[in-house]
Amino acid sequence: MPATLKHLLGIKGLSEESIQQIFETADNFKQLLNSPVKKTPSLRDFTVANLFFENSTRTRVSFELAEKRLGADIVNFSSSTSSVKKGETLIDTVNNILSMKVDMLVMRHPAPGACMFLARHVNAQIVNAGDGTHEHPTQALLDAYSIREKLGSVYGKKVVIVGDVLHSRVALSNIFCLQKLGADVMVCGPKTLIPRHIAELGVKVEHNLVNALQWCDVANMLRIQLERQDIKYFPSLREYSMQFGLNQSILNQLDKEIVIMHPGPINRGVEISSEVADGNNSIILQQVENGVAVRMAVLYLLAQHQLEQSKS
Ligand code: CP
Secondary structure, three states: OOOOOOOEOOOOOOOHHHHHHHHHHHHHHHHHHOOOOOOOOOOOOOEEEEEEOOOOOHHHHHHHHHHHHOOOEEEEEEHHHOHHHHOOOHHHHHHHHHOOOOOEEEEEEOOOOHHHHHHHHOOOEEEEEEEOOOEOHHHHHHHHHHHHHHHOOOOOOEEEEEOOOOOOHHHHHHHHHHHHOOOEEEEEOOHHHOOOOHHHHOOEEEOOHHHHHHHOOEEEEOOOOHHHOOOOOOOOHHHHHHHHOEOHHHHHHOOOOOEEEOOOOOOEOOOEOHHHHOOOOEOHHHHHHHHHHHHHHHHHHHHHHHHHHHHO
């Protein structure tokens, strides 16, 4: 058995063994979530603070539900109503929260590397819930878990990540996670939204959507992240959609069925049509469902680490 988790800061530092352990633990929690009980007291003696310095719907609700299903006490922090607005530093804010006997932190922050920075400066276990354009490890874990569930295995599968790869933490974490699990990964999008040196990560690069879809077993469609774009990367959303938006008529041209994914939030009619997002090939809502079991697994393994440390 691999060691329990100390932090979850990114997928880059996670072994394949640890990812498999998270998946196997998530399998048990998924079974529990589908039973009438839905809860276990595994984290009954733990307090988790959810620190969200950036907007979120799925990740925030999913972590909160995962913590509640595990019986933890939780506290939710939102930067918009906190003393951060009065100039308090991140470290001071977090140390004040920790002094109230909080055991773990789940943090989303707009600055890339914010979770790693915090892990070096405070004494708590940290889960990265998305840090700027850097990583979103639990999203990548739930995405890979959903592929495993749908196709039986991630190993040997061809996965294309389509769209705004340049500004996407989901893309980077997915690349690391899928490659560790033995998938073949391609990125597809306009040249302006594909990082120049991304091929050095061992991914294929394609600028034609139909070619990419012909190649893949799974297409993960990314949102255009206008909030992170300081310049124009394409003439208009309409033009982006005409070249890289996925609709039913493109799917009908393929000589095979492919699995369609999206991390959310969706811009319907931009990167994906409603017909495809809600269609039979889409596993978008299964991804969201699996997020709770995967996050329960991560929190459970972090708690196991803390219990082992307290015994030694
Ligand atoms: N996928 C994802 O991170 O969604 P939220 O921004 O709503 O949490």
